[in-house]
Amino acid sequence: MQLPWLVVNQKPNVKSEYWRTVKAQCHSLFKSGKFTKIISGTEVPGNIFELEGQLNFIDQVDYYNRLRQKTPLNPEYQLAQHGNNTRKLLNGRERTFSRFLFYRWFYSNNQPTILCEGKTDNVYLKSAINRLATFFPNLVKPKTATEPYKLLVSFFNYTKRTRFLLQLYGGTSYLKTFIMEYDVHFKFYSKAPAPINPVIIILDNDSGLKEIETYLVNSKSAQPHPTTIKKEKNEIRKAEFVHVVHNLYVVFTPISNAAAETAIEDLFKKETLNEELSGKKFNKNNNYDKATEYGKEYFAKKVILVKKSTIDFSGFHELLGRIEKCIGHYHLIK
Numbered sequence: 001m002q003l004p005w006l007v008v009n010q011k012p013n014v015k016s017e018y019w020r021t022v023k024a025q026c027h028s029l030f031k032s033g034k035f036t037k038i039i040s041g042t043e044v045p046g047n048i049f050e051l052e053g054q055l056n057f058i059d060q061v062d063y064y065n066r067l068r069q070k071t072p073l074n075p076e077y078q079l080a081q082h083g084n085n086t087r088k089l090l091n092g093r094e095r096t097f098s099r100f101l102f103y104r105w106f107y108s109n110n111q112p113t114i115l116c117e118g119k120t121d122n123v124y125l126k127s128a129i130n131r132l133a134t135f136f137p138n139l140v141k142p143k144t145a146t147e148p149y150k151l152l153v154s155f156f157n158y159t160k161r162t163r164f165l166l167q168l169y170g171g172t173s174y175l176k177t178f179i180m181e182y183d184v185h186f187k188f189y190s191k192a193p194a195p196i197n198p199v200i201i202i203l204d205n206d207s208g209l210k211e212i213e214t215y216l217v218n219s220k221s222a223q224p225h226p227t228t229i230k231k232e233k234n235e236i237r238k239a240e241f242v243h244v245v246h247n248l249y250v251v252f253t254p255i256s257n258a259a260a261e262t263a264i265e266d267l268f269k270k271e272t273l274n275e276e277l278s279g280k281k282f283n284k285n286n287n288y289d290k291a292t293e294y295g296k297e298y299f300a301k302k303v304i305l306v307k308k309s310t311i312d313f314s315g316f317h318e319l320l321g322r323i324e325k326c327i328g329h330y331h332l333i334k
Helices: 016-032 048-068 075-082 092-107 119-131 160-166 171-189 207-218 296-307 314-333
Strands: 006-008 012-014 036-039 042-045 113-115 199-203 223-225 241-245 248-252
Touching (some): 012 016, 016 036, 016 048, 016 092, 048 160, 092 160, 171 199, 171 207, 199 314, 207 248, 241 314
Parallel strands (some): 199 248
Antiparallel strands (some): 036 042, 223 241, 241 248
């Protein structure tokens, strides 16, 4: 059975009337923070999750048609040609979807949004929050006899479509661009109600931070906290958090006198980092000997997720506390 909003000629496409309705609803959402729809001849408030589903459907059709082109523009095929700069490749419908995703996750996020450098960091932090729930009431609602465990923050998940539509795929190169261009994209929604929740980026405090560090030091709006921290290279890394602009924050992994640099894996105890899998040892670096070592993905899936009920997550206290401080700070200034 053919869907009423889908038309198939030489290639599948959505009906122009369907797209015009969705586009108009997005335009209203971006300008006022709300939109309406017609049900049985009656105008009713629109649902942002339904709108996201409609945009996802349209994007799947566009994505399929891109794959059928003789010269596909999808980053899976031409990433080497355009690098991270994919926004210039977006057609009109993809541009609207890109703006919707930014609005949904970063401007009108119904919970604080956390972005990490990679998917394994999401696993570490979710597991740590789960185990330390009683200490961080702004991050999680602990499980009780009558209510389930509930995260009070949202973790952004990277996909190949977020890489194409939002230029977001984890790693400091993508996150640097996101930070630098945040103000430009944010201002597109300036007539809508102001955001009520922060967006918090978690970064390893290591050599990969250099370009982001330089940008934060030179940015007029970025402000390290506590304010006694000097806005200088190396010094800004000691900040509990940096308020970049609007509702955007950056949090670095804590450093100590014993370590000039840290990565999020360094927050685990030695006994966890020393876990062996099939005789192989964990190596947190991207380049490792696969014959004798295993990487972050296996560490997250086979060690952290499997043994999180017994792992000591106390090393995450300071980092989670910094995330809570970002939330508290934004609620004071918004």
